[in-house]
Amino acid sequence: MIKRALYLFLLAAFVFSGITYSQLKLNVKVSASNLLRYGNGKENTITTSNTKEYFEELGDVRLFVNDFLFGVRYEYDAPIEFGTSVKGISRRFIEYKKEDFTVRAGNFYDLYERGLVLNAFENRGLGFNTQLDGLRLNFKRNWNKVQFNGTIMGGDLEYNDYLNPGRVEKYTIRSGNFSFSPLRLFTIGGSYLTATGNIPSGTISTDIKAELFEATLGFNYKSIDLYGTYANKKTITLPNTLFTQPLTPRGDGAFASLTFTRPSLGVTIDYKNYRFNLTTPNERSATNPTKTLPFQNPPTGVKEYTWTLLTRYPHITDFNDEVGFQVDAFYSPKDNLSLNLNLSLSSRHYDYVDSNPGILVKYERVDRTDNFIPSTNDAFSPYWEAYLEAEYYYKKNTKIKIAVARQSSVLYAIENPAASDKIRTVTIPLEIMHDFKKVYSVKLMAEQQWVYNSARTFNANEDLRKFSNHFFSLSISRSPDIIVNGNFEFSTDEEDASGKKKWASAEVTYKFSSANSISLFYGTERGGLKCSSGICRYVNPFNGFRLTVINNFN
DSSP states (O other): OOHHHHHHHHHHHHHHHHHHHHHHTEEEEEEEEEEEEEEEEEOSSSSSSEEEEEEEEEEEEEEETTTEEEEEEEEEESSSSSSSOOOEEEEEEEEETTTOOOOOOEEEOOOOOTSSEEEOOOOOOEEEOEEEEEEEEEEEEEEEEEEEEEEEEEEEEEETTTTTTOEEEEEEEEEEEEEEEEEEEEEEEHHHHHHHHEETTEEEEEEEEEEEEEEEEEEETTEEEEEEEEEEEEEOOOSSSSSSSSOOOOOEEEEEEEEEEEEEEEEEEEEEEEEEEOOGGGGTTOTTTOOOTTTTTOOOOOOOOSSSSGSSSSOOOOOOSEEEEEEEEEEETTTTTTEEEEEEHHHHHEEESSSOOSSOOOOEEEOOOOTTTTOOOOGGEEEEEEEEEEEEEEETEEEEEEEEEEEEEEEEEESOOGGOOEEEEEEEEEEEEEETTTTTEEEEEEEEEEEEEEESSSSOOGGGGGEEEEEEEEEEEEETTEEEEEEEEEEETTTTTTTTSSEEEEEEEEEEETTTEEEEEEEEOOOEEEEEEEEEEOOEEEEEEEEEEEEOOO
């Protein structure tokens, strides 16, 4: 009924604006965008080769009428590349904005503070979507030096598990958030969220009720910016055949950030301590009803790279159980030279032991007083990395960027520690870009990586656990309309999931204007684990053709 009313309201708005434009002097503006993606080829593994074809069409229209905004998205997936296919209206909303108030009915996303309580967003490239359907009200006002920003909202969320699209979690959410700055130096804030949900696990579903509280504090003075937030979560499950007694665990999480800036220098230190669902190793599961909820996505506390090989072995942040820090420093000794240093370390909070050796396993936590500090002990599944980058401009038309990175990760196997998955990498990427004749640009990328992967175990030869990856890319562009790009990658890995050692591809992009383009891709892609903002999925190797058309009309 609500959906039908929204559709009628949107249609009436279009008709009304056309009829009364000259009489009421309406300020009407329309914008539209369209995305078409098509792919056809093969997904390859060591043992199989399956046909892969997808077709995605997304059309967005927005109508601005004075203080109103009407929006609708039509989606046609036949099928979608990743996620759940949709054929029909996948987004619609009405928004009214007047002075300090904004009211929105329909679909929306939202972010409270740094996402410990609520961070609803879409990552279509990974098939992840936590879109809400309901009502959102926001009030924002400044009284001289005093600032206030408050939001209340209520809505429903149907979360299609992006790793298992047939599995759907349903939530009804009510929440509020505010930030208040009584003085220019200080900002205080808070959030409250309550959610009832249904979480399936196999053929059994568990009903839950969750409450989350959050308090934040910010301080800003000259070159120092300090921010801290703490969130507490309580979950209550209703009894069923899977959990005959109610579960009532509490979890919490904290994030802090300190930034210091001076001319040509900047240093940021991030600290995370996520304990939203501390469980024994045999209880860790994506279907655990007391887990971190899908709309909780706090900062990962690790650097996200644009280099190809540095994204091959990303860290999968565990928001249920992870503690760590990150230091990121930027220094520019000259106008044409900048340096970037990044250091990070993360781990679980505790080690566990089997207190009942034998047939029935019973794990108990090994307490430690310094659990607020990450550990490098293998039993804590540690991850650490060090990254140093230099970017140098030779004259004005040539840029050289080079980096060196060291990454180390352990996925601890408590049942058999010798079988723990250990990965260590050393990566050296290089980028050279040169502009000439004012309209032409050439970019060359060369990345080298040396890997040790203990998962390469079914061969007795220890040397097979060591291999190297090599990636090369050449891009030539003519401003403002043509980009031609070619990629080539090869590896000495004998056990790559694709069953190959070489991958090559080419892509051509033509821009009709700054907002309209068409891209053609053909070749092979290696695939692997892809991560963004703490969301990770495995992407199968691909061999085939892709077409992408982007249009924007304003």
